[in-house]
Amino acid sequence: MSAQEPRAEAVPRKRVSRLLLAAAWLVPGLGHWLLGKRLRAAVFVVVVVASFVTGVLLGGELGTPKPGHPFSWLATFACLGNGVLYLVRMVWLNGLGGALGGIPFGLSGGGDPTVAGFAYGNTFLYTAGLMNLLLVLDVADIARGEKS
């Protein structure tokens, strides 16, 4: 910036409701729906759920933390992005008691490494979670008015 240019005024960033972000994470598309972006919300929920269901049907394994495997935390983070889909699948696989009691290292992510679709299934599950995390960021941008 040259010396002649006026200094930009510091504009305080608009705060985003944490409840809105939590809703956007928990249910794919819900954040956009609440912001009035109904078409986008419908498309996003279909895409994320379709990707997640494909991953499960192919025998993919949801990421869970494994001791001695640091990358399993990354897989967990990606899969946690699926929000309620991840939580429901975890309860489905482990039971409510097992899911709560198994945190962090006693959880089963399901899946079958011996089936042909295992790696593909994992890819679809990670993709679904990461797409939903991008949606949360998008919701934050829209709520701040930085994007329409």
Added chain:
Amino acid sequence: MDHLFLMLWHALLVSVFFAFLWRSTAEGRRRLFLKTFLVMSVGSTLLGWLMFPFP
């Protein structure tokens, strides 16, 4: 399940996602979808073909 079908299904989902995430007009979405889908599907096929001679 057919690997090619899975690749195309994945490319389709991701392309639709980014078209709606990054573009706000119907024309913009259509163009980005086609570009992304073609790059992912044709690019992957080409890469697979190029890797074929390697063990």
